[in-house]
Amino acid sequence: MRKEIIVVGGGASGLAAALAAKKEGRDVLLIEREDRLGGILNQCIHNGFGLQVFKEEYTGPEYADKYIQEFLQSDIPYYLDTTVTNVDKLDDGFEITFSSTKTGMKKIQADALIMSTGCYERTRGSIIMPGDRPYGVITAGSAQRYLNIDGYMVGKNVFILGSGDIGLIMARRMHLEGANVLGVAELMPYSNGLTRNIVQCLNDFDIPLFLSHTVTQVNANKNQRLESIIIQQVDKSFKPIEGTEKKFEVDTLLLSIGLIPDITLLDNLEVEKDNRTKSVKINQSYQTSVPGIFICGNSLQVHDLVDNVSLESERAGKCASKYVLSKKIERKTVNIIAGNNLLFVTPHYIDFASEAKNVVFQFRSKTKIAKSMLKISQKDNEIKSKRINYVVPAEMESISIPLEEFNDLDDVVLDLEVL
Ligand SMILES: Cc1cc2nc3c(=O)[nH]c(=O)nc-3n(C[C@H](O)[C@H](O)[C@H](O)COP(=O)(O)OP(=O)(O)OC[C@H]3O[C@@H](n4cnc5c(N)ncnc54)[C@H](O)[C@@H]3O)c2cc1C
Numbered sequence: 522m523r524k525e526i527i528v529v530g531g532g533a534s535g536l537a538a539a540l541a542a543k544k545e546g547r548d549v550l551l552i553e554r555e556d557r558l559g560g561i562l563n564q565c566i567h568n569g570f571g572l573q574v575f576k577e578e579y580t581g582p583e584y585a586d587k588y589i590q591e592f593l594q595s596d597i598p599y600y601l602d603t604t605v606t607n608v609d610k611l612d613d614g615f616e617i618t619f620s621s622t623k624t625g626m627k628k629i630q631a632d633a634l635i636m637s638t639g640c641y642e643r644t645r646g647s648i649i650m651p652g653d654r655p656y657g658v659i660t661a662g663s664a665q666r667y668l669n670i671d672g673y674m675v676g677k678n679v680f681i682l683g684s685g686d687i688g689l690i691m692a693r694r695m696h697l698e699g700a701n702v703l704g705v706a707e708l709m710p711y712s713n714g715l716t717r718n719i720v721q722c723l724n725d726f727d728i729p730l731f732l733s734h735t736v737t738q739v740n741a742n743k744n745q746r747l748e749s750i751i752i753q754q755v756d757k758s759f760k761p762i763e764g765t766e767k768k769f770e771v772d773t774l775l776l777s778i779g780l781i782p783d784i785t786l787l788d789n790l791e792v793e794k795d796n797r798t799k800s801v802k803i804n805q806s807y808q809t810s811v812p813g814i815f816i817c818g819n820s821l822q823v824h825d826l827v828d829n830v831s832l833e834s835e836r837a838g839k840c841a842s843k844y845v846l847s848k849k850i851e852r853k854t855v856n857i858i859a860g861n862n863l864l865f866v867t868p869h870y871i872d873f874a875s876e877a878k879n880v881v882f883q884f885r886s887k888t889k890i891a892k893s894m895l896k897i898s899q900k901d902n903e904i905k906s907k908r909i910n911y912v913v914p915a916e917m918e919s920i921s922i923p924l925e926e927f928n929d930l931d932d933v934v935l936d937l938e939v940l
Pocket residue numbers: 529530531532533534535552553554555559560561562565567568569570571603604605606637638639640662665686687690783786817818819820823824825826827828830
């Protein structure tokens with residue numbers, strides 16, 4: 522069997538990308554490993570989704586349902602409970618191996634592939650946390666799934682390490698379910714979550730946020746369940762400061778210590794990587810360095826707002842469709858560089874042969890800046906400048922500029938200047 526485009530992942534990203542490709546007239550197949558469409562949105566039962574796309578505030582499942590209904594009406598074929606396990610490059614496309622309990626292992630070919638595989642959580646193993654290894658220490662996303670999908674309460678006395686959005690949302694969720702949430706510790710001197718989540722999830726419920734703090738000791742009881750933790754303030758080089766120890770008697774420690782784009786499927790292919798996003802490099806068409814492989818959503822860059830995921834993936838779906846028709850792989854590129862005060866920027870290069878005639882830059886700042894000026898330039902030529910008030914690393918910013926405004930010789934540099 523052969524398809525023009527295969528979309529891997531049926532979350533917000535995969536749904537939007539598949540719908541866009543179908544609207545362009547392409548023959549699409551979507552493959553999702555869970556037993557339902559919607560991805561991570563299914564477990565995000567809080568509101569705060571859709572303000573940009575629908576101009577209304579929905580819960581995660583409500584937002585997903587809008588896309589799922591449209592997807593079902595579009596008659597795009599899809600497999601659930603099916604995991605893509607391998608992608609091989611052919612001379613004229615790709616061979617995708619997938620596996621499910623119904624069909625066993627099968628292969629299918631495609632002209633193009635859209636990776637919408639989302640991201641995964643960093644676990645305890647990825648940080649230094651001295652002490653015992655009891656149960657009761659789990660990632661905030663897993664706890665959210667246990668609680669919101671499976672209906673299990675994971676603990677009674679809870680502490681949270683990391684102030685990313687999942688941690689903040691789970692602090693409120695556990696509190697509302699009757700747990701005693703004793704606090705949130707954050708290594709950085711600022712929170713990594715959206716401002717609205719700090720207000721609505723912590724401040725509104727008097728849950729303390731300990732900035733520049735981390736967990737320095739984990740203690741188990743005789744049944745190997747978590748019994749207590751010690752947190753300590755850290756100095757500028759993140760070393761614990763003696764004498765700042767605080768002990769909390771808790772049976773549950775939720776970890777919200779970062780999300781990593783899931784690009785494991787691309788391991789066998791020589792796709793150029795980006796150390797900053799922990800994903801791969803793309804041009805303005807969301808095409809990776811391997812022609813025909815497109816990527817979007819949280820597998821490209823971890824997003825804070827689902828609306829941006831949908832819009833980005835729609836653009837990726839359109840670009841993949843155009844690629845299938847033209848198979849144009851001429852790549853006259855200039856690099857895009859994250860300059861002063863920027864953590865990262867996507868895309869990574871501009872392809873002047875690409876069908877995408879706008880470059881949508883998405884970026885995060887390194888620190889909180891009250892008043893700043895974004896400058897986009899090529900050598901001494903300033904292409905665009907824009908004043909941005911209040912940027913924080915937790916909130917992704919974006920700006921779109923027509924391709925024709927760039928020359929095809931010089932690197933494009935984005936700087937965020939403090940005013
Ligand atoms: C806890 C939490 C709270 C959030 N709160 C908000 C909020 O309040 N407002 C807001 O706008 N946004 C919020 N977001 C952000 C937003 O929900 C996400 O950015 C968005 O839903 C991600 O969509 P995605 O499709 O990229 O990834 P996912 O939803 O993770 O979808 C990826 C899909 O790919 C599938 N998959 C992966 N690998 C394979 C494979 N090999 N084979 C087949 N299928 C595969 C997975 O099963 C999954 O269904 C939140 C996110 C989280 C995690």
